[in-house]
Amino acid sequence: MIRCVGGVTHDTYGRLLMVRRANAPGQGLWSIPGGRVEPGEPDADAVARELREETGLIVSPGRLVGTVIRPAPSGSYEIFDYECQVAGGALRAGDDAAEVAWVDLATFTTLERTNLLTAGLAPTLRDWSMLPRA
Template structure:
């Protein structure tokens, strides 16, 4: 008897979570060490583990990458990230759950794949004073509107 045929499929999208933490007119940002956003400032975050909610993952990744403790409050939005190979085919696809978190405590201390972590004034971000990942300004504006 022949073995059953198994259809080979491409790997599916990966789920990630990023944490948006604001305090006193500042937002916590992390400068990435590794590609694809090496050297750019963005929100701390990473992969959602199997059986973990995106809310919990955002808080966990935040603490792992920056030492900051925060409580996840609500979802802000989702961001699709698709990285293409040289032939124009999708190489990696992420769906990032953007999570608003309430600051509890801690001092930014870079760890994991973060070179630097800091509280950055909103106006510096909005002026583009630092090199940032896509959609950082848009997400901050959404977070501010959600908190009102």
């Protein structure tokens, strides 16, 4: 298992922070920002680092929202997704992101309908009650 983290972040309007992946896995698809945990790195530090690298935002990670397992080229990714609050920074697409955006529910639904979300994202966020609220 490859330990990964993700940041489920809503803005004050209820929109969900999403990135369009620039690299595999999921290249060209939209997802929540996140990535691999470095050896010995606490999850909270990994979430904050990954979101800063991918979105330019400084976040405060909060509670664990849920965990998913996704296939990896050699094994599986075990992804721990945390609810985050924005503490600063400026929104911009970073190293692994082709685009970054605050996504409302109508846009999210369109991305889902047109198969532009990473596999399993929509039902997982629905199950966790973490869809965009705007």
